[in-house]
Every structure is written in structure tokens, then in C-alpha cells.
Amino acid sequence: MTTNPLVEIKDLNFSYDERAILKGINMTMPRGKVIAIMGGSGCGKTTLLRLIGGVVAPSSGYVKVDNQIVHELSRNKLFSLRRKMSMLFQFGALFTDLSVFDNVAFQMREHTDLPESVIRDLVFMKLHAVGLRGAHNLMPAELSGGMARRVALARSIALDPMLVMYDEPFAGLDPISLSVIGNLIRRLTDALGMTSILVTHDVHQSLKIVDYVYFISEGVIAAEGTPSEVRESVSPFVHQFIHSEVDGPVPFHYPAEKYATDLNLENRIA
Amino acid sequence: MQRAKMDLWVGLFVIAGIGALLILALQVGNLGTYSEDKSYTLVGNFENIGGLKIRSPVKSAGVVVGRVMDIQFSAKTFDAVVTMNIDDRYQFPKDTFASILTSGLLGAQYVGLAAGGDEGMLKSGDKIMKTNSALVLEEMIGQFLFDKASEDDEGDSDKF
Amino acid sequence: MPRRIVIGIRGIGHRVIDSVWRLGYAARFFSLILLKSGTSMRRFGLIIRELYFTGVLTMVIILVSGLFVGMVLGLQGYETLQKFGAETAVGTLVALSLVRELGPVVAGLLFASRAGSAITAEIGLMKATEQLEAMGMMAVDPIARVVAPRFWAGVISMPLLAAMFSAMGVFGGYLVAVVLIGVDEGSFWSQMQSVVDFRFDIVNGIIKTCVFGVAITAIAVFEGYNAPPTAEGVSGATTRTVVTSALVILGLDFVLTSFMFRGVG
Known part of the structure; x- marks a missing residue:
């Protein structure tokens, strides 16, 4: 096992339509850890995952996964790298035309020549790990939000990846499903020796399970540290974020004209 | 499912x-x-083909025996060269008479083949020597008026 | 005034550049489908599944419409032809109209609104729910796995459906003219057979349906794959599939007809 980090991000810039979304991000993500990337809505967290997965290319800087610079890989090399990582999408993104079983079996059938009996055993093992072995016959439309997320989790670990990325894994879940998913992420990361990158804005659940946290605000890393460091942080942004304060460095008001000007008060008085 | x-x-x-x-x-x-591959071609020169078209039927005694495959204008003889595909099952004598006829009063035009008495048969690529052109309405009317006029002349001469 | 002219010229330029770009993009997408069809050919099961959705499920509407169109043709044709005492030619009229024009065109329109819109909606929804991106992240190419099988299934189904439409239409014409009205059965069929030519009428009709099949499914998968990933985006793309397909079918039909039946009576 090499000691160098699994994911290394260096001076990463990304703009979309001349709008800078990420400005000079540096991150290192060691193997076997759960790392959270937090920040307000629309701060470019999901874009960061897409950059790691090679879906989009950076404007400058690079993302290195397993010592390979992602955006410089040829299509075939990128696809073989992607076989070793997987992504859990916000709402699961289960294939609606396939059953739960076929969803989990999808990558095994696409990428391996395993006989159907072996695939069957493997799928049941993965489904058992997320507690949904009994649901293998259901279609995605018949699952609750939390169950769909668990099936998607089982699908993302189908080929025992070295890296799993989670895009808002806690969004729209009830408190019970939320802790179930949180625990699963931690347990599976430890049991399978993989690395997990969590993009989320659920502070309390993620601080319970992660090893390291990055806060992104307006395209730059606002703060970073272990959960206990973050809780003690004096940074006003982190403080506002963790304690869910309404106003602070992240203002309540969208930048606007003076209120009085918009209501045309000044003219009336004059 | x-x-x-x-x-x-x-x-x-x-x-x-x-x-x-x-x-x-x-x-x-x-x-x-009717199948195209079991057929042979005959060629005929017509002074006037009227409304004959590619794919018009070729009939003999009212039975379809083939189809017109190609119509070209010959710059040498200044008439129309009509190529016909004839079903292999039907053979025609060398002195067969080809004429362009009309089915019904307003119907489509077709090539009619009337067999002669020659012993030798036409082979693929052969030319039909005896042809008869299409009847063109204007010519028919012109002919009719001419006949009528000469008839009247005769009547006049009777008078006097 | 000159300023307005400049703005107008700029608008024209913008539109031209935009449409050339879209055309190039569509051409690139189309060639990607062809390039990546190897996967779906090797795994024919994928195409069979799509054949069920595009072909079998469209069959009912095609058969029923074909029957009715044929019956109406028989009725109208008889009404007109019997004035000239040519009612036995009703078989010819029904068969020629169906095989040359109505079969390919009407079947194409029905296929676009039944199967084409379904393909667009399905692919668009898969995109909106991130299924396509998820597939890409699993190192499975969505064009090879999702788009190409649907494309080929559409291309295979369309000629078969159009043939069913025409055959059913001829049967409908037979029902009305021979069974209902009492036109002589022998001359109904023999007149039809003496005029309808295999090479010129039927083969040309089949070529038309193949071209329409390629056009409709290409439009359908393109619209679905490039639909904006929202509910309005998908519904708009579905509408565009039907409208564009209808226009393309009618336009292509005119072009093909003028090439195929040139100089032929």
C-alpha cells in the first residue's frame, strides 16, 4: 500500500461561461478516510466531484486520482479509472427500467464475464450489506427515498471501488434513514478499505462520521480540519454554518440597491 | 415484463x-x-410513341407479356427507340408487328405485339422491324377534317 | 437607422452560426451512434427489449389505423370510380396510394407520435434523473448502452410497421369494395396486380420507410439526449420530436418521390 494520498487537488480553477466557480482549490485526501466537503448551496461542491470523476475538465490546475491526472487521461484510461471509483447521485439515479437486483448487477454484467450464479451471490451480498436483500425484486419506483439511496449505495460498491463519491447523500431523508445512511458510509468505508468523499450541507450528521472536513465558500476553501477542530473553529463563516445562523459572512440579503431606492421613497420625500 | x-x-x-x-x-x-430476371429484350423504332412511358405494359392478344424498360430518342433516325423486356416464356416470330395502342378511350398506352408467320424467332436484343406509331389526337382530328373537306368537295362537284 | 441595420445583420449572422453549429453537433451525435453500435449489435438482447417498446407496442395503433385508412380509400375510390364505370380499378387505387405514399407517410407519422415521443421522453427522463451521468461514471457509455439500441430498434421496426399498415389497408379496401359493396373479387385483385409493380412501387415504398425510420429515430434519440434536464425540458423535447419528425417525413417524402417516380407513369 502506497502512502501517497488517493486524491490530490492542486490550484484547481474552474469557470463555467466565464463565471469562476472554483478558485485555487488545494486538497489532499488520504486513503481509507471519509472526507466531507461542505458549503452552502451552489458553491461548486458538486462541480468538484465532477472534476474528480473527469466529467468536466478544469480551467487550470489538476486533480490527481491514484497518481493519474484525471483531465489528461485518454478516454479509455479514464473509463478504466472510473471502474475503480463510483458516485452516489443526489437522488440515487437508479435505472428506472431495471429492478433493484438488476441495478446492483448492472456494472458486474457490463464489466465482467462472471457467470450469472456468481453475480447473483455478489448482488445478494451487497444488498445484504445495506439491509435490502428482501427488496431485490422491487422496481425503483416502489422504493422510499431512503431505500432508493441504500440501493444506490449497494450499486456504487458493486465492484469494490477504491473511491466512492457521495453527492448530497443526506438530502431529503427522514432522521432515521439519515443515520442509517451515515452509518453505512462509515462502516462500508472501513470494511472495504475504500475512500469516501462526501459532499453535503448536513453538518451534524456528517461531523459524526467523517475524518476531515473542507468548507468551501465562494469558490475558495474557507476552513478545514478534523471534526473537533471545526467545532472549535473561530472562523465566522464556519461558526455561522455549524450553528445555522441566519446572518453573518453569508448575508441574508442578495446584493441589491438600497431598500429605500427600490421602494422609491427618496423621490417621494423630495 | x-x-x-x-x-x-x-x-x-x-x-x-x-x-x-x-x-x-x-x-x-x-x-x-412476373419476374424481371427471366426475360429478354426487344427493341423497336417508332415514329411517334404518343403517351407511352417507361414501365408501360407490352401486350399480345391482350395478355401482358412484358414491360417497356427504356425510351430514347435516336439522333440518327429521328425517331423513338423503345426497349422492351419480354417474359422468357413467350417467343415471337421475326415478322412480329409492334404498334402503340390505347386501352379504352382514355386509358394508358401500351405496346401491342401481333405475331406474324415467320419460322424464325426473335432473340434477345433483336429489333422489331415492323412498327406502327401511336395515334395522336391532333393528327386524328386533322385527318378527320381533311376527309370531311374532301367529302364536301365531292358533294359540291355532284351538285354542279 | 444604420444602427438598426447593423443589429439586424448581426441577428442574421448569429442565427446562421447557431444553426450551422447545431447541424454539426447533430451530425457528430449521429456518427457517434453509428460508431458505438458495436456494443448493441454484440448484445442483441438490448435491441430486442427496445423492439418490444418501439415495435410491438406501436403495432396495435398501426394495424387499426391501416384498416380504417384502407376502408375509407375503398369507399371514396369506389364513389368516384363508379361514375366512370371503372369501379374494378378501386383495388389499384387503394394499393397504389398505400404502397407508394400513405403507407410510409401515415405509418411514419403514427410511429413518430407513438414510438418517437416515447423514446425522447424515456431518454430525457433518464437524463433529468442523472441516470445517464451515473452510467457514464460507471464507465458505461450511455450512447452505446442507451441510445444505440433504441436507434436500431426504431430503424428495424419502422419498415415492418409500414408494411403491416399497407397490408392492413389493402385488406380494409378489400373489405369495403368486395365484401360490402360487391365489386368483382377477381378483377379487384388482378387489376391491382397488373398495375402495382414490385420493383418500382413496393421496393421504393420500402426504401421510403427505411429512410423515415432512420430520420424519426435519429430525431427522437437526439432530442431526448439533449433535452434540458427538467420536466419542462423533457416535455418540450417530446413535442419537438413529434413536430420535427412530421415536417421531416413530409419533406423527405416529396424529395424521395420526385427522385423515384421521375419519368414513370
């Missing part, structure tokens, strides 16, 4: 589609009665 059931339906679908194609070819079209 179970895999086997789906396969069955798709199989039925493909069979029905190919069946429909066969029906079109055999029952609606003329594939069953």
Missing part, C-alpha cells in the same frame, strides 16, 4: 412484419406473376 414473454412478442412482431411484406410483394404486387 418477463424476458421470455418479451422475446415471444418481438418474434411475433417480426414475423407479422415480414408476412406483411410478403403479402405486399405477392398478393398486391406482381412479383408472383
Whole structure:
């Protein structure tokens, strides 16, 4: 096992339509850890995952996964790298035309020549790990939000990846499903020796399970540290974020004209 | 949807589609009665083909024996060269007479073959020597008026 | 005033550049489908599944419409032809109209609104729910796995469906003219067979349906794959599939007809 980090991000810039979304991000993500990337809505967290997965290319800087610079890989090399990582999408993104079983079996059938009996055993093992072995016959439309997320989790670990990325894994879940998913992420990361990158804005659940946290605000890393460091942080942004304060460095008001000007008060008085 | 059931339906679908194609070819079209590859060509020069078109039928005694394959204008003889595909089953004598006829009063025009008495038969690529042009309405009317006029002349001469 | 002219010229330029770009993009997408069809050919099961959805499920509407169109043709044709005492030619009229024009065109329009819109909606929804991106992240190419099988299934189904439409239409014409009205059965079929030519009428009709099949499914998968990933985006793309397909079918039909039946009576 090499000691160098699994994911290394260096001076990463990304703009979309001349709008800078990420400005000079540096991150290192060691193997076997759960790392959270937090920040307000629309701060470019999901874009960061897409950059790691090679879906989009950076404007400058690079993302290195397993010592390979992602955006410089040829299509075939990128696809073989992607076989070793997987992504859990916000709402699961289960294939609606396939059953739960076929969803989990999808990558095994696409990428391996395993006989159907072996695939069957493997799928049941993965489904058992997320507690949904009994649901293998259901279609995605018949699952609750939390169950769909668990099936998607089982699908993302189908080929025992070295890296799993989670895009808002806690969004729209009830408190019970939320802790179930949180625990699963931690347990599976430890049991399978993989690395997990969590993009989320659920502070309390993620601080319970992660090893390291990055806060992104307006395209730059606002703060970073272990959960206990973050809780003690004096940074006003982190403080506002963790304690869910309404106003602070992240203002309540969208930048606007003076209120009085918009209501045309000044003219009336004059 | 179970895999086997789906396969069955798709199989039925493909069979029905190919069946429909066969029906079109055999029952609606003329594939069953006439095939192009078992045929030979004859050529005929006509002074005027009238409304004859490519694919017009070639009939003998009212039976379709072939089709017009090509119509060209010859710059040497200043007439129309009509190439016909004739079914292999039918052979015609060398002195066969080809004329362009009209089916019914307003019907489409076709080539009519009237067999002669020669012993030798026409072979593929041969030229039909005796041809008769299409009747063109203007010429017919002109002919009719001319006849009428000469008739009147005769009547006049009777008077006097 | 000159300023307005400049703005107008700029608008024209913008539109031209935009449409050339879109055309190039569509051409690139189309060639990607062809390039990546190897996967779906090797795994024919994928195409069979799509054949069920595009072919089998469209069959009912095609058969019923074909029957009615044929019956109406028989009725109208008889009404007109019997004035000239040529009612036995009703078989010819029904068969020629169906095989040359109505079969390919009407079947194409029905196929676009039934199967084409379904393909667009399905692919668009898969995109909106991130299924396509998820597939890409699993190192499975969505064009090879999702788009190409649907494309080929559409291309295979369309000629078969159009043939069923025409055959059913001829049967409908037979029902009305021979069974209902009492036109002589022998001359109904023999007149039809003496005029309808296999090479010129039927083969040309089949070529038309193949071209329409390629056009409709290409439009359908393109619109679905490039639909904006929202509910309005998908519904708009579905509408565009039907409208564009209808226009393309009618336009292509005119072009093909003028090439195929040139100089032929």
C-alpha cells in the first residue's frame, strides 16, 4: 500500500461561461478516510466531484486520482479509472427500467464475464450489506427515498471501488434513514478499505462520521480540519454554518440597491 | 415484463412484419406473376410513341407479356427507340408487328405485339422491324377534317 | 437607422452560426451512434427489449389505423370510380396510394407520435434523473448502452410497421369494395396486380420507410439526449420530436418521390 494520498487537488480553477466557480482549490485526501466537503448551496461542491470523476475538465490546475491526472487521461484510461471509483447521485439515479437486483448487477454484467450464479451471490451480498436483500425484486419506483439511496449505495460498491463519491447523500431523508445512511458510509468505508468523499450541507450528521472536513465558500476553501477542530473553529463563516445562523459572512440579503431606492421613497420625500 | 414473454412478442412482431411484406410483394404486387430476371429484350423504332412511358405494359392478344424498360430518342433516325423486356416464356416470330395502342378511350398506352408467320424467332436484343406509331389526337382530328373537306368537295362537284 | 441595420445583420449572422453549429453537433451525435453500435449489435438482447417498446407496442395503433385508412380509400375510390364505370380499378387505387405514399407517410407519422415521443421522453427522463451521468461514471457509455439500441430498434421496426399498415389497408379496401359493396373479387385483385409493380412501387415504398425510420429515430434519440434536464425540458423535447419528425417525413417524402417516380407513369 502506497502512502501517497488517493486524491490530490492542486490550484484547481474552474469557470463555467466565464463565471469562476472554483478558485485555487488545494486538497489532499488520504486513503481509507471519509472526507466531507461542505458549503452552502451552489458553491461548486458538486462541480468538484465532477472534476474528480473527469466529467468536466478544469480551467487550470489538476486533480490527481491514484497518481493519474484525471483531465489528461485518454478516454479509455479514464473509463478504466472510473471502474475503480463510483458516485452516489443526489437522488440515487437508479435505472428506472431495471429492478433493484438488476441495478446492483448492472456494472458486474457490463464489466465482467462472471457467470450469472456468481453475480447473483455478489448482488445478494451487497444488498445484504445495506439491509435490502428482501427488496431485490422491487422496481425503483416502489422504493422510499431512503431505500432508493441504500440501493444506490449497494450499486456504487458493486465492484469494490477504491473511491466512492457521495453527492448530497443526506438530502431529503427522514432522521432515521439519515443515520442509517451515515452509518453505512462509515462502516462500508472501513470494511472495504475504500475512500469516501462526501459532499453535503448536513453538518451534524456528517461531523459524526467523517475524518476531515473542507468548507468551501465562494469558490475558495474557507476552513478545514478534523471534526473537533471545526467545532472549535473561530472562523465566522464556519461558526455561522455549524450553528445555522441566519446572518453573518453569508448575508441574508442578495446584493441589491438600497431598500429605500427600490421602494422609491427618496423621490417621494423630495 | 418477463424476458421470455418479451422475446415471444418481438418474434411475433417480426414475423407479422415480414408476412406483411410478403403479402405486399405477392398478393398486391406482381412479383408472383412476373419476374424481371427471366426475360429478354426487344427493341423497336417508332415514329411517334404518343403517351407511352417507361414501365408501360407490352401486350399480345391482350395478355401482358412484358414491360417497356427504356425510351430514347435516336439522333440518327429521328425517331423513338423503345426497349422492351419480354417474359422468357413467350417467343415471337421475326415478322412480329409492334404498334402503340390505347386501352379504352382514355386509358394508358401500351405496346401491342401481333405475331406474324415467320419460322424464325426473335432473340434477345433483336429489333422489331415492323412498327406502327401511336395515334395522336391532333393528327386524328386533322385527318378527320381533311376527309370531311374532301367529302364536301365531292358533294359540291355532284351538285354542279 | 444604420444602427438598426447593423443589429439586424448581426441577428442574421448569429442565427446562421447557431444553426450551422447545431447541424454539426447533430451530425457528430449521429456518427457517434453509428460508431458505438458495436456494443448493441454484440448484445442483441438490448435491441430486442427496445423492439418490444418501439415495435410491438406501436403495432396495435398501426394495424387499426391501416384498416380504417384502407376502408375509407375503398369507399371514396369506389364513389368516384363508379361514375366512370371503372369501379374494378378501386383495388389499384387503394394499393397504389398505400404502397407508394400513405403507407410510409401515415405509418411514419403514427410511429413518430407513438414510438418517437416515447423514446425522447424515456431518454430525457433518464437524463433529468442523472441516470445517464451515473452510467457514464460507471464507465458505461450511455450512447452505446442507451441510445444505440433504441436507434436500431426504431430503424428495424419502422419498415415492418409500414408494411403491416399497407397490408392492413389493402385488406380494409378489400373489405369495403368486395365484401360490402360487391365489386368483382377477381378483377379487384388482378387489376391491382397488373398495375402495382414490385420493383418500382413496393421496393421504393420500402426504401421510403427505411429512410423515415432512420430520420424519426435519429430525431427522437437526439432530442431526448439533449433535452434540458427538467420536466419542462423533457416535455418540450417530446413535442419537438413529434413536430420535427412530421415536417421531416413530409419533406423527405416529396424529395424521395420526385427522385423515384421521375419519368414513370
